[in-house]
Amino acid sequence: MLLLAPTALALGALTVYPGAWVLWLSLQHRIPIFGVARFAGLDNFTFLSVDARFWSAAHTTAVFTVASVALEVVLGVGAALAIHTQRRGRAVALSFLLLAWAMPAVVAAKLFEWLYHPVAGLINVALGRHALNWLGDPAIALAAVTLADVWRTMPFVAILCYARLLAIPADLYEAAQVDGAGRLATLTRITLPLLGRILLLAVLFRTLDALRAFDIMFVLTGGGPANTTETLTVYAYRALFQTLQLGFGSALSVVVFALVMVVAWAYLRLLRAGSVAT
């Protein structure tokens, strides 16, 4: 019991206590520069329900999350399968993936800012000088940000899947071969089902991360252009520290928090149901 004390103390002081505090803040009107600090009940939340910018940020968050996680799963499984077929050079192949994964998100943002440069960016040059304004055009900015995020986080999915592939016993494949199963059948009947559980986990982690994503859009676009890349977290941050509405920003944070918890809970249920079934 004593052994747990330091952990409990640290989490209590710097996670649980602020967690309760933010709930309290979210029920207040608090704008320090104007000296405003009073209890507001659920005002902040009722305002959110009719706040167009909030719904737009919620929409952006949803699009970003679904698109990035879907892309990561497809690319990640593909990369894992490809590395798994390798006889030699697996360590080198993995290094390239880990390289992208280990970058700070801010560095990834800077790498892509340069790739997206309208004139000298590698992407526009490769496209034959179409001179797309990737980060400035409201129609494509979110796609550009999503791509940058996928680049950095897909390796996580790939590595988890690859590790699971390593754990599949070779005789399973041999048996399939003896039974005359082709490569496609082996993939769809054996490999992919066995990846199911780890994929669900990978999707859980990635979804939670995508829902609270901040760094990449904050640095690449700052939420712009025309707020098209403003996720809930970025909106919350801007409300808290750019317009200094501590109460209202906290209410937004609480929404993100609740969203993440609900999604985590739903996934865990799904995961448990899955483990009962198999």
Place this chain on the structure above:
Amino acid sequence: MRPATRTLADVVVIAALAAYAIPFFWQLLTSFKPEAELLRIPPLLPSRLTLSHYRVVLEQSLMPRALLNSLGIATLTTTVALVVGLPGAYAVARRPVPGKRWLLLAIVASTAFPQIATVSPLYLLMRGLDLRDTWTGLVLVHASFALPLTVWLLAGFIREIPIEAEEAASVDGAGLVKTFRWVVVPLLAPGLASTALLTFLFSWNEFLFAYTFTVSEASRTIPVALALFPGVFEVPWGDIAAASMLASLPPVLIVVALQRFLVRGLVAGAVKK
């Protein structure tokens, strides 16, 4: 497949993944390109390589200070998280703790905790305790944020150690501390290393807290310094590239040198749940 086809397939996979890393290599190349050639492509390759961007970053920017801050803060964060988390992890793994199920659930839940949810109270707390713009403030916040994952990973690694070793030690009359020091910790070394690396990487890469709780170069970490990298009249792409490379140096070194540990840690973190 024939051996030649196999080798070809291997080469294709490696080439594809090398291509995947192009954003990094392109920035690496940019960081050595002469200023005048930056905005002129094609040609893709520069006429010569130069260290001038690195010189600017190291001699005229606040990057060296930020590197030092990041190195210090990430190292201290790792130390604090391990020291605080190790006993907790041991208890979770080995001791019958009342309400363990709930405790585990709480740990899992707190790994899902979004930073934005606590950033406003923590900001007030930091301001109240006068810890803004200090290493201490960031280390405390980073360590506590990394703690659930640290405990989780370590508990998993401790469970992999055969309990017989500890039982033998206690039969030989070793107390808890001695058993811990001479039996558990040595056997745990690889697990400790993976956990330490992941914690270090988390702190090194962390942006939201570092950005919010720092005001000056006194505690500004490298991602923050990079995000705020100043341009006077135009964006200094070459200098930014050089700064990015410096910021990714430790992560790259960690990845290259300790790939095996790292994959183990990552996989353990996910699978144990």
